[in-house]
Amino acid sequence: MRRIAQFYKVSEALFAKAVKEEFPRYEESDIREMYEALKLPRRATRGSAGYDFFAPFAFSLSPGATVKIPTGIRVRMEEDWVLKLYPRSGLGFKFRLQMNNTVGIIDSDYFYSDNEGHIFVKLTNDSNEGRLLTVEQGTGIVQGVFLEYGITVDDDAEGIRNGGFGSTTA
Numbered sequence: 001m002r003r004i005a006q007f008y009k010v011s012e013a014l015f016a017k018a019v020k021e022e023f024p025r026y027e028e029s030d031i032r033e034m035y036e037a038l039k040l041p042r043r044a045t046r047g048s049a050g051y052d053f054f055a056p057f058a059f060s061l062s063p064g065a066t067v068k069i070p071t072g073i074r075v076r077m078e079e080d081w082v083l084k085l086y087p088r089s090g091l092g093f094k095f096r097l098q099m100n101n102t103v104g105i106i107d108s109d110y111f112y113s114d115n116e117g118h119i120f121v122k123l124t125n126d127s128n129e130g131r132l133l134t135v136e137q138g139t140g141i142v143q144g145v146f147l148e149y150g151i152t153v154d155d156d157a158e159g160i161r162n163g164g165f166g167s168t169t170a
Contacts, residue, residue: 004077004078004081004146004148005075005076005077005078005081005083005146006075006076006077007040007041007051007073007074007075008040008073008074008075008076009035009038009040009072009073009074010072010073010074010115010116010117010118011116012032012035014115014116014118015031015034015035015038015056015070015072015118016028016031016032016035018070018072018118018120019031019034019056019057019070022068022069022070023057026057030057034056034057034072034137035056035072037056037137037138038054038056038072038073039054039138040073041053041054041073041075041144049145050086050088050143050144050145051143051144051145051146052088052140052142052143053071053073053085053119053121053140053141053142053143053144054071054138054139054140054141055069055135055136055137055138055139055140055141056069056070056071056072056137057137058134058135058136058137059134059135060132060133060134060135061095061097061123061124061125061132061133061135062125062132063125063126063127063128063129063130063131063132064124064125064126064127065124065125066100066122066123066124066125067122067123068120068121068122069120069121069122069123069141070118070120071118071119071120071121072118073118073119074110074111074116074117074118074119075106075111075117075119075144076111076117077108077111077146078108079108079109080108080148080149080150081108081146081147081148081149082105082106082107082108082146082147082149083104083105083106083144083145083146084103084104084105084106084144084145084146084147085099085103085104085105085106085119085121085142085143085144086099086103086104086142086143086144086145087099087123087141087142087143088140088141088142088143089143091133091141094131095125095126095127095131095133096125096126096127096128097123097124097125097126097133097141098123098124098126099121099122099123099124099142100122100123100124101122104119104121104142104144106119106144109160113162114162121141121142123141123142
């Protein structure tokens with residue numbers, strides 16, 4: 001196996017800002033504890049393709065509800081690679097947990113953005129069975145798979161990324 005990437009935490013200040021924006025109920029001390037407890041993504045077994053991303057705090061999602069989670073994680077990877085994020089299989093199967101953008105695409109240059117390449121996931125409990133999803137802090141919520149990609153022979157992209165969603169469109 002080629003080793004092409006490495007996960008890091010974003011800075012504590014950036015994580016705190018993101019959590020406060022999405023979840024103002026948390027106090028500074030709570031956020032500090034969350035940050036210290038953040039686990040870097042990892043594979044569960046030698047044969048696993050996906051790296052599990054873990055919930056930085058507990059949350060519940062009623063059917064139809066959505067939550068935007070600041071993971072506190074960033075990733076540096078080789079240039080010709082992408083990290084694709086998907087809901088963990090069990091949560092998708094049991095609760096129809098969906099990512100709002102269907103598949104998260106983390107480009108190699110995202111690491112260098114002003115937001116430190118902070119990876120967020122926006123999840124919806126799309127259950128049609130009325131099942132409440134409860135996730136404890138430290139539980140795997142999504143999985144990321146690294147894939148190599150190619151470009152066309154006449155590609156002339158020269159843009160430089162600075163940001164996440166929609167940052168490269170005119």
